[in-house]
Amino acid sequence: MSDQVTASLASRIAPEVAEFAGVVGESGPVAVVGARTHWHVGGAADAGAREVQAPCGIWEHEPSEMTVRCGAGTTVAELGTHLARTGQMVPLDPVDAAATVGGVLACGFSGHRRLRYGYVRDLVLQTRHVDATGKVVTAGGPTVKNVSGYDLPRLLVGSLGTLGLLAEVILRTLPVPPAAQWLVGDGDPFAAFDLLYRPSSILWNGSHAWILLEGDPVDVAAEAAKLVPAGFDPCDGPPPIPGTGRESMRPSDLRVLAGTGGEWLAEVGIGLVHRHEPVPAAPVSSANAALMDQLKQRLDPDHRLNPGRRAW
Amino acid sequence: MPSRSAVLVGYGLGVVSEDAAADAALLADLRRVLGSRARDNDFERGLYSRDGSIEGSPPAIVCLPETAAEVAEIVRICRRHGRPFLARGSGTGLAGGAVPVGRPVVVATSKMDRIVEVDTANRVAWVEPGVLNLDLSRALAPQGFHFAPDPSSQQVCSIGGNIANNSGGPHCLAYGVTTAHIAALEVVLPSGETTTLGGVEAEPAGLDLRGLFVGSEGTMGIATKAAVRLTPNAPAVRTLLLDFDDVSEGSAAVSAIIAAGLVPSALEMMDQRAIEIVEAFAHAGYPTGAAAVLLVELDGLPGGVEAGVDIVREVALKHHVGHVRVAADDEERALLWKGRKNAFGAVARIKPDYYLHDTVVPRSRLTEVLEKVYRIADAYDLIAVNVFHAGDGNLHPILAFDRRQPGVDERVKAAGRDIVAASIEAGGVLSGEHGIGLEKRDYMGMLFSAHDMYTQDLVRETFDPDGFANPLKVIPTGSRCSDSFHQHVPEGAWV
Numbered sequence: 183m184s185d186q187v188t189a190s191l192a193s194r195i196a197p198e199v200a201e202f203a204g205v206v207g208e209s210g211p212v213a214v215v216g217a218r219t220h221w222h223v224g225g226a227a228d229a230g231a232r233e234v235q236a237p238c239g240i241w242e243h244e245p246s247e248m249t250v251r252c253g254a255g256t257t258v259a260e261l262g263t264h265l266a267r268t269g270q271m272v273p274l275d276p277v278d279a280a281a282t283v284g285g286v287l288a289c290g291f292s293g294h295r296r297l298r299y300g301y302v303r304d305l306v307l308q309t310r311h312v313d314a315t316g317k318v319v320t321a322g323g324p325t326v327k328n329v330s331g332y333d334l335p336r337l338l339v340g341s342l343g344t345l346g347l348l349a350e351v352i353l354r355t356l357p358v359p360p361a362a363q364w365l366v367g368d369g370d371p372f373a374a375f376d377l378l379y380r381p382s383s384i385l386w387n388g389s390h391a392w393i394l395l396e397g398d399p400v401d402v403a404a405e406a407a408k409l410v411p412a413g414f415d416p417c418d419g420p421p422p423i424p425g426t427g428r429e430s431m432r433p434s435d436l437r438v439l440a441g442t443g444g445e446w447l448a449e450v451g452i453g454l455v456h457r458h459e460p461v462p463a464a465p466v467s468s469a470n471a472a473l474m475d476q477l478k479q480r481l482d483p484d485h486r487l488n489p490g491r492r493a494w
Numbered sequence: 495m496p497s498r499s500a501v502l503v504g505y506g507l508g509v510v511s512e513d514a515a516a517d518a519a520l521l522a523d524l525r526r527v528l529g530s531r532a533r534d535n536d537f538e539r540g541l542y543s544r545d546g547s548i549e550g551s552p553p554a555i556v557c558l559p560e561t562a563a564e565v566a567e568i569v570r571i572c573r574r575h576g577r578p579f580l581a582r583g584s585g586t587g588l589a590g591g592a593v594p595v596g597r598p599v600v601v602a603t604s605k606m607d608r609i610v611e612v613d614t615a616n617r618v619a620w621v622e623p624g625v626l627n628l629d630l631s632r633a634l635a636p637q638g639f640h641f642a643p644d645p646s647s648q649q650v651c652s653i654g655g656n657i658a659n660n661s662g663g664p665h666c667l668a669y670g671v672t673t674a675h676i677a678a679l680e681v682v683l684p685s686g687e688t689t690t691l692g693g694v695e696a697e698p699a700g701l702d703l704r705g706l707f708v709g710s711e712g713t714m715g716i717a718t719k720a721a722v723r724l725t726p727n728a729p730a731v732r733t734l735l736l737d738f739d740d741v742s743e744g745s746a747a748v749s750a751i752i753a754a755g756l757v758p759s760a761l762e763m764m765d766q767r768a769i770e771i772v773e774a775f776a777h778a779g780y781p782t783g784a785a786a787v788l789l790v791e792l793d794g795l796p797g798g799v800e801a802g803v804d805i806v807r808e809v810a811l812k813h814h815v816g817h818v819r820v821a822a823d824d825e826e827r828a829l830l831w832k833g834r835k836n837a838f839g840a841v842a843r844i845k846p847d848y849y850l851h852d853t854v855v856p857r858s859r860l861t862e863v864l865e866k867v868y869r870i871a872d873a874y875d876l877i878a879v880n881v882f883h884a885g886d887g888n889l890h891p892i893l894a895f896d897r898r899q900p901g902v903d904e905r906v907k908a909a910g911r912d913i914v915a916a917s918i919e920a921g922g923v924l925s926g927e928h929g930i931g932l933e934k935r936d937y938m939g940m941l942f943s944a945h946d947m948y949t950q951d952l953v954r955e956t957f958d959p960d961g962f963a964n965p966l967k968v969i970p971t972g973s974r975c976s977d978s979f980h981q982h983v984p985e986g987a988w989v
């Protein structure tokens with residue numbers, strides 16, 4: 183009975199994805215363009231590369247499956263609006279919601295609520311990308327749980343489109359929490375982190391911290407009440423998060439920033455500092471760089487995908 | 495560029511003959527590093543010839559390293575001798591991932607079992623691969639943390655094995671599978687070089703090699719240390735047992751609970767046969783007359799948990815639940831879970847052997863696929879028992895059988911293939927948490943195109959161009975020739 187079941191994922195490729203593969207073609211340098219909200223990341227794209235855009239559109243959303251399938255060119259704002267109708271979300275949370283889903287994933291930037299919802303790569307269930315030969319490759323799977331084959335989706339997230347161009351993704355959705363409350367204060371954000379059970383975000387600028395609590399209204403109120411004696415009061419939200427530089431460190435190392443001036447906002451519990459000025463990429467060990475170079479060599483030997491960008 | 499099968503062909507796969515002189519030279523080199531911890535006696539080779547699957551084949555030599563440096567030395571010696579190696583944790587894997595192929599050297603990590611550092615400031619623990627899953631959570635409990643992935647085998651399975659298979663467990667519904675809980679990995683690459691993938695910092699630079707390594711079933715190297723994330727223990731937990739007269743009502747309740755906006759920490763289902771077997775073993779008060787039960791766990795802060803209990807109750811009533819039992823205390827909760835977590839072993843009450851499957855289907859197709867599973871089992875004269883992670887659509891049909899019956903192995907394998915096919919036809923995948931290993935390697939073509947698999951193999955090859963690390967697993971042989979991916983090693987070649 184099962185011999186007819188061959189390559190079931192490959193047989194369901196959307197026409198928009200196939201069309202995108204045709205546009206990417208088999209030769210010549212190509213640069214994939216989203217909303218240009220993260221255009222500075224990884225260095226300038228080669229000017230000579232032909233610009234292509236991934237398809238957009240929300241193609242499947244089954245609320246009881248908690249999955250959504252969309253074109254990589256779909257904007258985060260459009261996805262959010264669509265999912266909100268059924269009380270769901272994908273907490274990508276880019277600094278600018280005009281960003282495309284594919285752009286956020288290519289950068290691999292997790293949003294400011296990562297403390298509660300996890301890393302952006304863990305929201306990706308299946309990817310379809312166009313490879314350097316112009317062919318569509320499917321990896322991962324459409325279900326919320328899957329370990330079928332190598333985890334290419336996690337390799338693609340954060341690869342800046344240098345290994346393949348994201349065309350379509352299936353993401354895991356989550357229920358929008360029934361209550362949310364920001365608090366602000368000059369209390370110790372590290373002590374607050376230890377005091378709370380799974381806060382959504384703790385942003386800190388060296389003098390003040392903004393804390394987001396989400397969940398059941400009773401719990402949000404009770405957790406907020408714990409913060410009041412620690413020097414925090416309800417507020418509308420944090421200041422805009424600087425969108426240019428991301429400095430990565432161990433969560434415990436953030437403490438060294440106390441008292442340093444400047445316009446930065448750090449994610450406590452995560453170890454990320456958002457800055458207005460660019461932050462140079464951290465070095466990669468020689469063994470890891472060799473593996474990354476080899477991956478590039480095997481997957482895009484002619485360096486035609488997003489030339490100029492450096493993911494490492 | 496040599497493919498991994500080249501080593502094995504060169505090494506004589508298919509005509510694997512015992513080359514006593516080659517084995518002796520290899521053993522002598524390994525003994526120089528490991529002393530008596532490099533072994534070739536028949537008893538231990540037999541012991542390490544199997545994992546939790548029904549396949550088996552002895553390794554040439556078993557090594558029991560105690561340090562990462564020893565692991566690196568073993569890998570280098572294997573390379574010099576042209577011999578594949580295979581990392582092994584507790585051997586509880588169910589897909590044949592730890593079954594030796596091509597007379598390899600088994601690198602058993604059981605002596606590398608130290609919790610090196612618990613770093614609460616960064617919410618990680620550095621552990622060696624041989625640490626057992628439940629031992630880690632027990633060690634973290636005094637500080638209020640645990641390691642979230644909780645396979646049913648968690649009393650005996652190792653963190654290294656969890657990493658190799660990207661293991662799941664009932665509580666992965668809310669917390670995610672192993673990859674979401676691994677910050678960094680120290681690994682010995684198939685070249686013999688040691689490196690660290692990922693990191694404790696927020697966004698380690700470069701490609702996510704850590705994410706690629708987790709779930710690669712030992713084909714990209716050997717993990718010698720891991721920084722695992724610490725998950726805070728929930729302040730409140732509620733466990734409910736719901737029984738239904740009709741499997742389809744139970745399945746519909748699963749979808750309705752999720753659609754109501756709840757993400758239970760676990761949402762498990764058992765069918766009638768499973769309920770009977772488990773109750774006879776655990777005496778947990780499971781309703782033996784019911785067609786299906788759901789075990790639902792909610793955790794978090796108390797307000798959300800109690801609101802969740804109300805929602806589950808409401809949904810269950812709409813789906814004609816028989817009884818709603820809420821565990822009154824930790825003791826009752828533990829009893830309900832004891833039944834669930836020991837269900838597989840309890841199958842021995844009906845037949846001496848079992849084959850446990852692992853596929854995922856969309857939640858909305860659960861009823862339909864379950865019915866197919868029963869029909870398939872009937873057609874092959876086997877008994878199907880279903881205990882599974884319904885919340886994420888992760889089916890675990892158990893085929894119970896008696897190996898002493900002639901020809902039963904073939905029927906079990908054929909039924910397994912049909913179950914996989916039925917799951918994929920329903921829009922599902924090959925495996926939710928057990929991995930591909932040998933068991934499902936040749937089914938990869940049901941899900942992926944030849945080009946998809948070729949691409950995956952290119953990525954694997956980056957780590958192991960010469961095919962030394964756990965060869966012939968995951969990707970069907972021949973994936974490098976796009977039209978011949980149905981090829982595989984001749985039956986019996988490696989047993």
